Amino acid sequence: MTEAVITANNITKVYKKTAAVSNLNLQVTQGDIYALVGQNGAGKTTLLKMICGLTPPTSGSLELFSQTTPHSLAAARAHMGTMIETPGFYPYLSAKDNLAYYQMQRGSKNKAAIGEVLEFVGLADAGSKKFRDFSLGMKQRLGLASAIVDSPDVLVLDEPINGLDPMGIKEFREIIRKLNRERKTTILISSHILGELSQIATTYGFISHGEMVEHISAQNLQEKCRSYLRIDTDNAQTAANLLQSRCGCRNLEIVNAHTLHVGERMDDAGMFVKELVENGITVSQVYRAGINLEEYFIQLIGGTTNA
Numbered sequence: 001m002t003e004a005v006i007t008a009n010n011i012t013k014v015y016k017k018t019a020a021v022s023n024l025n026l027q028v029t030q031g032d033i034y035a036l037v038g039q040n041g042a043g044k045t046t047l048l049k050m051i052c053g054l055t056p057p058t059s060g061s062l063e064l065f066s067q068t069t070p071h072s073l074a075a076a077r078a079h080m081g082t083m084i085e086t087p088g089f090y091p092y093l094s095a096k097d098n099l100a101y102y103q104m105q106r107g108s109k110n111k112a113a114i115g116e117v118l119e120f121v122g123l124a125d126a127g128s129k130k131f132r133d134f135s136l137g138m139k140q141r142l143g144l145a146s147a148i149v150d151s152p153d154v155l156v157l158d159e160p161i162n163g164l165d166p167m168g169i170k171e172f173r174e175i176i177r178k179l180n181r182e183r184k185t186t187i188l189i190s191s192h193i194l195g196e197l198s199q200i201a202t203t204y205g206f207i208s209h210g211e212m213v214e215h216i217s218a219q220n221l222q223e224k225c226r227s228y229l230r231i232d233t234d235n236a237q238t239a240a241n242l243l244q245s246r247c248g249c250r251n252l253e254i255v256n257a258h259t260l261h262v263g264e265r266m267d268d269a270g271m272f273v274k275e276l277v278e279n280g281i282t283v284s285q286v287y288r289a290g291i292n293l294e295e296y297f298i299q300l301i302g303g304t305t306n307a
C-alpha cells in the first residue's frame with residue numbers, strides 16, 4: 001500500500017486580508033515526484049512554507065509521516081530536506097565549509113556526506129571555491145546539496161529551476177530523477193512552468209488563487225492530453241474495422257456513428273484515408289486533435305498564464 005508522507009487537510013493561510021492558501025487539500029505519497037504547479041502568486045511558496053514549518057497555518061491541519069502534534073511534526077521535519085527561496089550561504093566560505101556549517105546547525109555529524117553530496121550534484125570540482133564566485137546554476141546545485149546532505153526521506157523544493165539555462169534545467173531534472181530512483185527520496189517540487197516538470201513528475205497538483213484545482217497522476221494527465229487523429233466518416237464502425245484489419249490499427253475509439261479517433265501513427269493519416277476511400281467509406285474530414293499539457297493547465301485555471 002502506498003503511504004502518505006505529507007498530507008494537508010483544509011489548510012489555509014491568510015496574510016492580513018489576503019488568503020494566500022485557501023482550504024487546500026494535498027497528499028504526497030511515498031516515492032512520488034509531486035509537481036506543484038501554479039502561476040505566479042498562486043500560493044505555492046506559502047503552502048511549502050507551511051509544510052516545512054516556516055510559517056504556521058491560519059487554519060487546517062498537517063500530517064507528516066503520520067505525525068500531527070506540534071512536537072511530533074517538528075521531529076518529522078528532521079527527515080525532510082528543504083530548499084525554499086534563495087538558500088542563504090556565506091559568500092566568503094567555500095561550498096564545503098558552507099555545507100559543514102549547515103550540518104553543524106542541524107546537529108549532523110556525517111562529514112563524509114559532504115564530498116558525496118557535492119559529487120551527486122555535480123560540484124565535485126568546486127568544493128573549495130568560494131560561494132561568492134559561484135554561478136546561479138552552481139548556487140542552485142549547492143542549495144540542493146544542502147537539502148540532501150543528511151539523506152532526507154522527503155525533499156521539498158520551491159522553484160529550484162528558476163533562472164537556470166536549458167542545460168542547467170536538464171541536469172537538475174536528472175539529479176531529481178536520480179535521487180528519487182537511487183535514494184528513494186520522495187520529492188515535492190514547485191514550478192510555474194509546467195513543461196519543466198512534465199518529464200519527471202509522477203503526480204501533479206494544480207494550484208490557482210490559493211486553491212487546489214486538480215490533483216492528477218502523470219499517467220492520467222498524459223491520457224487526457226494525448227493527441228489523436230479525428231476522422232469524420234459516413235460509418236465510424238466500418239471505418240474502424242477497416243483500419244484495424246487493413247492497417248493494423250489498435251488504438252481506435254468510436255466516438256459516435258460518424259466520428260472515429262485514432263490514437264496512433266498520426267503521420268499515416270494519408271494512408272488511412274486512402275484505405276477507407278478505396279473501400280467505399282466517405283471521409284468528410286481528418287485532422288489531428290488533442291491538447292498539450294500547457295493548454296490543459298490554461299483551460300483548467302480558466303485564463304492566461306505563464307505556467
Ligand SMILES: Nc1ncnc2c1ncn2[C@@H]1O[C@H](COP(=O)(O)OP(=O)(O)OP(=O)(O)O)[C@@H](O)[C@H]1O
Nearest residue numbers: 015018020038039040041042043044045046047192
Ligand atoms: N509574507 C507575506 N505577507 C503578505 N502577503 C504575502 C506574503 N507572502 C505571500 N503573500 C501573498 O500571498 C499570495 C501567494 O504568494 P506565494 O508566494 O505563496 O505564491 P507563489 O505561487 O509561490 O508565487 P511565485 O511563483 O510568484 O513565487 C500572493 O498574493 C502574495 O502576494
